[in-house]
Amino acid sequence: xxxxxxxxxxxxxxxxxxxxxxxLKPIEEVFAFPASLIPNDxxxxxxxxxxxxxxxxxxxxxxxxxxxxxxxxxxTTATMGGYAFARINFKGRSKIFVLLLSAxxxxxxxxxxxxxxxxxxxxxxxxxxPVILIxxxxxxxxxxxxxxRQFFLxxxxxxxxxxxxxxxxxxxxxxxxxxxxxxxxxxSLAIISFLYSWNLFLEPLVFLTEPNKYTLPVVLPxxxxxYGAPIFNVQLAATSLSxxxxxxxxxxxxxxxxxxxxxxxxxx
Amino acid sequence: MAAPVLFGFxxxxxxxxxxxxxxxxxxxxxLTGDAAYIGADNYTRLIQDETAIEVAKNTFIFACILVPxxxxxxxxxxxLLNMHFKGRTTFRAIFFSPVIVSTVAWTIVWKxxxxxDGPINxxxxxxxxxxxxxxxxxxxxxxxxxxxxxxxxxxxNMIFFLAALQGVPEEMYESSEIDGANRWQxxxxxxxxxxxxxxxxxxxxxxxxxxxxxxxxLLLTGGGPGLSTTVxxxxxxINAFQIFDLGYASALAVCLFIFVMGLTVAQWQIRTRxxxxxx
Numbered sequence: 001x002x003x004x005x006x007x008x009x010x011x012x013x014x015x016x017x018x019x020x021x022x023x024l025k026p027i028e029e030v031f032a033f034p035a036s037l038i039p040n041d042x043x044x045x046x047x048x049x050x051x052x053x054x055x056x057x058x059x060x061x062x063x064x065x066x067x068x069x070x071x072x073x074x075x076t077t078a079t080m081g082g083y084a085f086a087r088i089n090f091k092g093r094s095k096i097f098v099l100l101l102s103a104x105x106x107x108x109x110x111x112x113x114x115x116x117x118x119x120x121x122x123x124x125x126x127x128x129x130p131v132i133l134i135x136x137x138x139x140x141x142x143x144x145x146x147x148x149r150q151f152f153l154x155x156x157x158x159x160x161x162x163x164x165x166x167x168x169x170x171x172x173x174x175x176x177x178x179x180x181x182x183x184x185x186x187x188s189l190a191i192i193s194f195l196y197s198w199n200l201f202l203e204p205l206v207f208l209t210e211p212n213k214y215t216l217p218v219v220l221p222x223x224x225x226x227y228g229a230p231i232f233n234v235q236l237a238a239t240s241l242s243x244x245x246x247x248x249x250x251x252x253x254x255x256x257x258x259x260x261x262x263x264x265x266x267x268x
Numbered sequence: 269m270a271a272p273v274l275f276g277f278x279x280x281x282x283x284x285x286x287x288x289x290x291x292x293x294x295x296x297x298x299l300t301g302d303a304a305y306i307g308a309d310n311y312t313r314l315i316q317d318e319t320a321i322e323v324a325k326n327t328f329i330f331a332c333i334l335v336p337x338x339x340x341x342x343x344x345x346x347x348l349l350n351m352h353f354k355g356r357t358t359f360r361a362i363f364f365s366p367v368i369v370s371t372v373a374w375t376i377v378w379k380x381x382x383x384x385d386g387p388i389n390x391x392x393x394x395x396x397x398x399x400x401x402x403x404x405x406x407x408x409x410x411x412x413x414x415x416x417x418x419x420x421x422x423x424x425n426m427i428f429f430l431a432a433l434q435g436v437p438e439e440m441y442e443s444s445e446i447d448g449a450n451r452w453q454x455x456x457x458x459x460x461x462x463x464x465x466x467x468x469x470x471x472x473x474x475x476x477x478x479x480x481x482x483x484x485x486l487l488l489t490g491g492g493p494g495l496s497t498t499v500x501x502x503x504x505x506i507n508a509f510q511i512f513d514l515g516y517a518s519a520l521a522v523c524l525f526i527f528v529m530g531l532t533v534a535q536w537q538i539r540t541r542x543x544x545x546x547x
Binding site: 001002004005008009011012013014015016018019022030031034035076077078080081083084085088090096099100102103104105106107108109110111112113114115116117120133134136137138139141142145174195198199201202206216217220221230232235236239242243246247250251254257258 | 269270272273274275276277279280281283284285287288291296298345348351353355359360361362363364365366368369370371372373374376377378379380381383385386387390394415419423427472473476479480482483487501504505508509514517518521522524525528529532
């Protein structure tokens with residue numbers, strides 16, 4: 001059984017290995033025959049090339065700062081919304097919830113054209129506003145709401161009821177009682193929100209036109225020669241820089257990742 | 269307290285869906301400045317557009333390969349990794365790891381691996397096989413795009429199935445063993461019916477996802493060779509954001525919307541025939 005599992009694991013592990021090793025090879029060695037599993041000739045300068053060809057540090061910072069803002073907004077609104085849908089009875093609650101869930105299946109291409117039109121009209125197209133608003137308030141926010149609602153539904157009501165009898169307001173019950181206990185769920189939500197923004201491609205590709213404003217997924221395919229063919233070793237060096245931090249955090253916080261992502265059925 | 273999410277939904281999901289339907293009846297194009305109401309012209313054009321017909325066909329071929337391969341492999345791995353053995357958490361993490369990597373990074377690495385003189389063909393050559401040019405020789409480009417997507421998102425479905433398998437009561441297997449059922453019979457008569465609600469959920473999400481594959485096509489093949497890997501979401505992107513024919517792109521987007529929602533509703537309707545439990 002181990003042999004079978006290892007064989008199936010090859011297409012899952014092998015790409016990461018090749019990405020990293022090829023990023024350290026001189027270009028002649030990248031396609032050399034026989035191929036080398038470990039570079040014969042380490043060429044660290046591929047990494048320097050990444051920063052020479054593109055304002056990569058700036059783009060890295062763009063990705064980080066956008067992801068942080070998206071995460072903060074999503075965590076705030078989805079926690080409040082999730083609590084409301086789990087605990088507060090308001091008119092049409094279940095109908096509204098089903099309507100919201102339809103967003104989970106909505107292809108991004110369907111909603112993007114009108115949003116593009118709106119952003120161009122309001123002069124916001126080459127700014128970070130759309131690439132923050134779409135993940136923080138669009139379909140992904142519904143994913144977060146769904147996750148937090150699920151958490152609060154599974155959560156015993158006694159504590160909150162006791163607090164209410166003591167005369168605490170709805171808002172106080174939420175901030176003083178429910179919120180402090182929601183730590184693990186919020187951690188999962190923060191991870192998936194950060195990842196979602198970090199990996200977002202279509203929206204930044206459509207809205208961001210200046211290299212200084214690019215995020216990582218937009219710039220990675222652009223390490224090409226004058227004919228548009230990828231410079232593989234440099235491109236893979238840039239890709240390694242964008243993937244390896246995420247991989248390290250994943251290895252350390254696997255449980256949070258897997259729970260967060262699967263509680264929502266997040267796509268993409 | 270739910271207000272921010274509701275407002276966001278109204279402005280970024282509900283309003284755009286209604287607008288895209290409205291725009292699909294116009295000749296909206298920001299380059300020419302057109303925005304006239306042209307009735308159903310975009311839809312008649314769509315039916316006569318041979319490219320669009322080809323693209324729709326490719327989209328269905330893509331989904332028809334991706335969905336069964338992804339779900340069968342995910343379920344198979346989940347069953348294997350549900351057994352008790354040393355190192356199963358490591359294997360789960362390995363199969364799950366591509367889910368957290370961006371589609372762009374994953375695709376870039378695979379583009380390199382699938383090059384004519386890249387690692388896969390190198391390995392094939394060492395065992396004496398002359399591999400095809402995976403991204404150029406039909407039918408391999410379509411198969412490559414599908415497989416890159418399968419490896420990327422398989423881990424997610426695997427975890428869904430694992431969670432469902434862990435919910436199957438142990439007693440059910442024990443009592444059927446007394447009745448002399450073998451492993452395969454147990455799987456068919458106990459496991460599958462028990463996890464059928466999860467299979468439905470996974471099917472809905474995987475099909476909806478299959479219609480949205482975009483970055484893989486753009487970066488791996490650019491829709492080619494010819495049109496052979498151009499799928500609907502990529503065709504919408506080209507029409508909308510490369511040639512700015514937003515009216516026509518809106519009509520295409522409405523079709524995509526109808527496909528995804530139609531298939532979801534259809535699966536929901538026929539669920540009572542094969543889903544044995546309500547969740």
